[in-house]
Amino acid sequence: MSILNVNQLTKNYGKRSILKEITFEMNEGDIIGLVGPNGAGKSTLMRSVLALEDVESGSVRIKGISNQNPEFFRYVTFLPSDNYLYMHLTGYDHLAFVASIYNLDTKEIDEVIQLIGIRTYVNNPVKSYSYGMRQHLLITLSILTKPLIILMDEPFNGLDPTSVIELKELIRALHAKGISLLISTHNLDILEDLTNTIWFIKDGELVKNDMLIDGNDPFQIEVRMPAEMSLENVMSDSQLPYRLLDNRLFTDPAYELEKYLEWLIKNGVTIQSVNRSKRNLEEMYKSFYEVNVR
Ligand SMILES: Nc1ncnc2c1ncn2[C@@H]1O[C@H](COP(=O)(O)OP(=O)(O)OP(=O)(O)O)[C@@H](O)[C@H]1O
DSSP states (O other): OEEEEEEEEEEEETTEEEEEEEEEEEETTOEEEEEOOTTSSHHHHHHHHTTSSOOSEEEEEETTEETTSGGGGGTEEEEOSSOOOOTTSBHHHHHHHHHHHTTOOHHHHHHHHHHHTOTTTTTSBGGGOOHHHHHHHHHHHHHHTOOSEEEEESTTTTOOHHHHHHHHHHHHHHHHTTOEEEEEOSOHHHHHHHOSEEEEEETTEEEEEEESSOTTSOEEEEEEOOTTOOHHHHHHTSOOOEEEETTEEEEOTTSOHHHHHHHHHHTTOEEEEEEEOOOOHHHHHHHHTTOOOO
16 A cells, blocks of 8 residues: 655755656565665655655655654654764653653653663763664664654764664564665665565665566575485476576476476475575676776
8 A cells, every 4th residue: 555655756966856746656575775876866855755845846645644744653663774863862862852842751762772672871972872873772762753754864884783783673564564665775685585575766766666586587485305315306307498507496487387396396305595686786886887897
């Protein structure tokens, strides 16, 4: 179900056109990766959606409510790339401040502190936090109001590998709760791990029909063979076209997946996993932005 509708959003800086009549919608439970080189307009797009920028034209609505209406901000939160925390206040002060605006009780603050795991330092002043701890506080703030959508602008910047893993897990957990996420990042590997939906921004336009998984790509079936049997022997009798790599079988997209599964099971082969092979995001990025590597 569509929850965010952006229609013909246009933004200029002086004579420069940054967003050109951008139209898109986000559905419940979407994770969308927003990709583009420095200066492509990713932050401008997020800020314009949130009415933090004056735009030339266009409309933005969540469940039909315009971003000119304060109620809009009950449903969406923003994790900006620049830190806007107050250094002399504690993490808890920040949470209590937002809770007071939205009439939330302390139980709800405690829930998010627990969920993000910031209890050991939430009562210390923010100036004593590391970069990752500040990022965790910002994330805690962004989920306190139970939004339907979170816009995250480069959330992985400056995080150590442990914090990146934790943030990816958290994003998956938010997604499992039905929250939709629009995430801009330059880290293509992380995005590839999180989602199949990538939107490119180029020359002020959004190209959003690039799915990492294409209906025409083969399936990859990982199997475990009974003792003294080989996958090659089982498949050579099948009359189905295939390609093998170790204990993995790649199907031919012209044939139904079920045919392969039926044949394997009939021959006593254990199916361990079935995936659609993903296209490589870095390759897509290089060809889309015509990056030539010498
Ligand atoms: N306040 C401003 N005044 C004038 N130009 C601006 C302003 N903010 C951004 N720009 C310009 O708009 C363009 C888009 O900037 P934006 O920050 O949205 O890009 P981005 O894709 O988020 O880049 P990055 O990946 O570097 O964060 C850039 O060329 C930038 O110089």
